[in-house]
Amino acid sequence: MAISDVASFAHLSAADVEALGGEFDAIRRDIEAVRGEKDAAYIRRMIYIQRRLVVAARITLFASMFPPAWVAGTAMLAAGKILENMEIGHNVMHGQFDWMNDPEIHSGTWEWDTTCPAEQWKHSHNFLHHTFTNVIGKDNDVGYGILRVTSDQKWHPVNLGQPVYNALLALLFEWGVALHDLDIEAIRKGNKDPKEMKRQLKSIGRKVRRQVGKDYVIFPLLAGPAFATTLSANFTANIARNLWSYLIIFCGHFPDGAEKFDEEQLEHETKAEWYLRQLLGSANFEGSRLLHVMAGSLGYQIEHHLFPDLPCNRYPEMSVRVKALCEKYNLPYTTGPLHRQYGQVLRTLMKLSLPNKPAAPAPQRPARVGRPSPEELRQHRGPIPPQAAVA
Amino acid sequence: MRTLITPLATLRDRGRAMSVPQKLATAAAGAAAAALGATALEVRRRVADSDASPGSGIDLVRSVVARMTTPLLPDDYLHMINPLWSARELRGKVVEVRPETHDAATLVITPGWGFQASYQPGQYVGIGVSLDGKWHWRSYSISSAPDRAARGRGTITITVKAMPEGFMSEHLVRGLAPGTIVRLALPQGDFVLPDPPPAKLLFWTGGSGITPVMSMLRTLHRRGTMPDVVHIHAAPNRGQAIFRDERVALAGTHPTLRLVENFDDEHGILDVSKLEAACPDWRDRQTWVCGPAPMLEAAERHWESAGLGQALHLERFSAALTASAEGGHVVFAKSGREADLDGATTILEAGEAAGITMPFGCRMGICHTCVIPLKKGMVKDLRNGAEYQENQGVQTCVTAAAGDCVLEI
Ligand SMILES: Cc1cc2nc3c(=O)[nH]c(=O)nc-3n(C[C@H](O)[C@H](O)[C@H](O)COP(=O)(O)OP(=O)(O)OC[C@H]3O[C@@H](n4cnc5c(N)ncnc54)[C@H](O)[C@@H]3O)c2cc1C
Ligand code: FES
Numbered sequence: 001m002a003i004s005d006v007a008s009f010a011h012l013s014a015a016d017v018e019a020l021g022g023e024f025d026a027i028r029r030d031i032e033a034v035r036g037e038k039d040a041a042y043i044r045r046m047i048y049i050q051r052r053l054v055v056a057a058r059i060t061l062f063a064s065m066f067p068p069a070w071v072a073g074t075a076m077l078a079a080g081k082i083l084e085n086m087e088i089g090h091n092v093m094h095g096q097f098d099w100m101n102d103p104e105i106h107s108g109t110w111e112w113d114t115t116c117p118a119e120q121w122k123h124s125h126n127f128l129h130h131t132f133t134n135v136i137g138k139d140n141d142v143g144y145g146i147l148r149v150t151s152d153q154k155w156h157p158v159n160l161g162q163p164v165y166n167a168l169l170a171l172l173f174e175w176g177v178a179l180h181d182l183d184i185e186a187i188r189k190g191n192k193d194p195k196e197m198k199r200q201l202k203s204i205g206r207k208v209r210r211q212v213g214k215d216y217v218i219f220p221l222l223a224g225p226a227f228a229t230t231l232s233a234n235f236t237a238n239i240a241r242n243l244w245s246y247l248i249i250f251c252g253h254f255p256d257g258a259e260k261f262d263e264e265q266l267e268h269e270t271k272a273e274w275y276l277r278q279l280l281g282s283a284n285f286e287g288s289r290l291l292h293v294m295a296g297s298l299g300y301q302i303e304h305h306l307f308p309d310l311p312c313n314r315y316p317e318m319s320v321r322v323k324a325l326c327e328k329y330n331l332p333y334t335t336g337p338l339h340r341q342y343g344q345v346l347r348t349l350m351k352l353s354l355p356n357k358p359a360a361p362a363p364q365r366p367a368r369v370g371r372p373s374p375e376e377l378r379q380h381r382g383p384i385p386p387q388a389a390v391a
Numbered sequence: 392m393r394t395l396i397t398p399l400a401t402l403r404d405r406g407r408a409m410s411v412p413q414k415l416a417t418a419a420a421g422a423a424a425a426a427l428g429a430t431a432l433e434v435r436r437r438v439a440d441s442d443a444s445p446g447s448g449i450d451l452v453r454s455v456v457a458r459m460t461t462p463l464l465p466d467d468y469l470h471m472i473n474p475l476w477s478a479r480e481l482r483g484k485v486v487e488v489r490p491e492t493h494d495a496a497t498l499v500i501t502p503g504w505g506f507q508a509s510y511q512p513g514q515y516v517g518i519g520v521s522l523d524g525k526w527h528w529r530s531y532s533i534s535s536a537p538d539r540a541a542r543g544r545g546t547i548t549i550t551v552k553a554m555p556e557g558f559m560s561e562h563l564v565r566g567l568a569p570g571t572i573v574r575l576a577l578p579q580g581d582f583v584l585p586d587p588p589p590a591k592l593l594f595w596t597g598g599s600g601i602t603p604v605m606s607m608l609r610t611l612h613r614r615g616t617m618p619d620v621v622h623i624h625a626a627p628n629r630g631q632a633i634f635r636d637e638r639v640a641l642a643g644t645h646p647t648l649r650l651v652e653n654f655d656d657e658h659g660i661l662d663v664s665k666l667e668a669a670c671p672d673w674r675d676r677q678t679w680v681c682g683p684a685p686m687l688e689a690a691e692r693h694w695e696s697a698g699l700g701q702a703l704h705l706e707r708f709s710a711a712l713t714a715s716a717e718g719g720h721v722v723f724a725k726s727g728r729e730a731d732l733d734g735a736t737t738i739l740e741a742g743e744a745a746g747i748t749m750p751f752g753c754r755m756g757i758c759h760t761c762v763i764p765l766k767k768g769m770v771k772d773l774r775n776g777a778e779y780q781e782n783q784g785v786q787t788c789v790t791a792a793a794g795d796c797v798l799e800i
Contacts, residue, residue, distance in 0.1 A: 036523040036525070037523045039524060040524030040525070041524070048471060051463075051467070094759065095762070100524055100525055100526060101526040101528075101782070101783040102526050103480060104467070104479060104480055106784065107759045108759075108784050112462060122752075122758070122759070126752060126753075126760060127752030127758045127760050130757060131752065131753040131757070131758060210461040210462070211461070214458055214459060214461050218455065218458055218459055219459070222459075274755070308757050309756075309758075
């Protein structure tokens, strides 16, 4: 769908959209004006907690022959990895803390504790996913090249296996992420540059060697008699991290209410329309502060997509203003408890493993009396002045 | 100037002056950093990529430790125990802030791992201080004399004069608490005292310009071999003359050191004709001049017109004022391309127009793919007018030159 076809958006005039864009810009400016020591202290504290957790976990696991030590060590290691990947790595790599001018906490230098090389992540995620959010054919996060997540994607008998692929992806999420930037779709269609693919594979291979070496060779060997239990603890922690990040990330764009778009939308898209696409394409979930931190602040997926490079610790206060704007402009603000959001994701995945139901009565679009058609709208706005993409 | 990763890049050279645990950690970091001259992006890649083959015993331990901490470095954990135990970013601890005059103070700094104790007298260091969450960098000449005997465990001092409304200098002189951890860049600069020194020298300093020369005087004093030195120092008044007691005492100790003092309130401004009178044989001397910009310009003109430019060494504390500039001459250092920009062209567009393969993603300021270290000068964010100074990564897709600048690509 193009934005102008999205029902929940149909009541806005072109001028409304631009005004809304201005209001989002104002939120950004306000946060930029106040970010400072408080935000720096937040990310530093997260990093300190995370590193202490990991050190404590690794030490505890030396005694992992004793079941309580195994449980405690595994839990701390899983928590450490989750914190690192979600709240720290993901947000730092977005450049949320680049303004600190600290090369140790910078998007250009951060490398995270997972098999996906940061450089490839930043391409597939920061650029492709955050720029072309939910545009089918452009954003590879729409189903990750293996799942059918919207009825706009054509059904294929392969999709029958969707429940199984979904479960496997959840368990092996880290590996899915590692291979993501290779662009399975492009490889399948045969239009992937083999040289680039070789370079990417080499870089993934190196990262994998180090990650696997650490968790499955070095620490188990160092643990001596606790070799097997350390190995199983590390394995369990990695799987727990996989399941958790899968859960959180799937709740960002696949629950009901998160819209998908087609490539037509991108033509002549203004910054204001880009904001709208982010807003309509994302879904939040509700929960305690601890839940949000462990979720890498992705419970504020909407705010994250509107302002991916503003400090994540500011999302709660931004969400108040974003919600108010949604009310003012009569726009949906998709949110709900985590379990409900995931329930919807699961239902969609199951439903879409089967072909679309032959459309009975076509879904009723809201009447558009007196509103300009999408074509007219576009003409009104004209081409974007070169600065608009920047300003 | 300091780049984002200078400390990592030079780790290997520093092994000699360090203790064994220091060596282990830095070596591990060094293995990760691998080669010299990397950009921040390359370092990140290296940290991920380093697969150093184990060689000697130390190499083996080092590579094991780095493999345990991957994707981080051992330093990233060690500095949580002691902030100075990291060579990933050079750190220093301010152990004392000693007032010199009412608007100048000396900071005594204990450098952390990886800092070169073997700087040359006259060189300066970059000092990074975190203010309201953000690291700000300025350069300061080292005022202490290098102490080889301390073997890396010594201190360095810098001496700062608070500028009126000076953002950093005010803070360093009046607001910095002892115990503060600062970041350091390696000593650099070629305004240095040669070893051995020439037989006849002239030092001409004004105000805070005394600092690099103080390091030279202290070095000569420590070695006990003071050549024929004339030191002319200008200050607004007696009370504001930095290091006055020490300089007078040095002149008393060394008959070959002659000190000429000029206090503007007593003697009027010191100009070149006065200088000639105070040191008639200036033509025969290798000369080091450091002070306010007008003084440096006068010296340059005077020595050039005498055809003695070779004998003159200058240190400038201030670059051209660029804060409000629009556009400027942009140098892309690694690719050797240059361009003259207006205040509306983004650095990204300019780089591409100059034929450089610039990294980019969204081109709208959200993905940070296009970040490149700014080495010199200032750029302005076209979205909100925010200014970014040298030594940080800048988003080229939304920034334009604010004066002349150098980018590391
Ligand atoms: C190699 C080198 C060595 C140095 N060594 C020393 C040293 O030993 N001791 C020392 O005190 N300083 C030294 N400096 C200067 C120091 O780096 C800072 O520039 C100085 O302390 C002012 O910083 P600030 O943040 O307080 O100034 P800012 O806040 O940046 O500005 C300070 C004041 O100067 C004005 N100003 C800013 N830029 C300029 C300019 N280019 N020309 C004229 N006025 C300007 C401002 O309006 C303000 O009043 C050195 C500089 C260099 C490059
Ligand atoms: S290209 Fe995306 S931030 Fe500059």
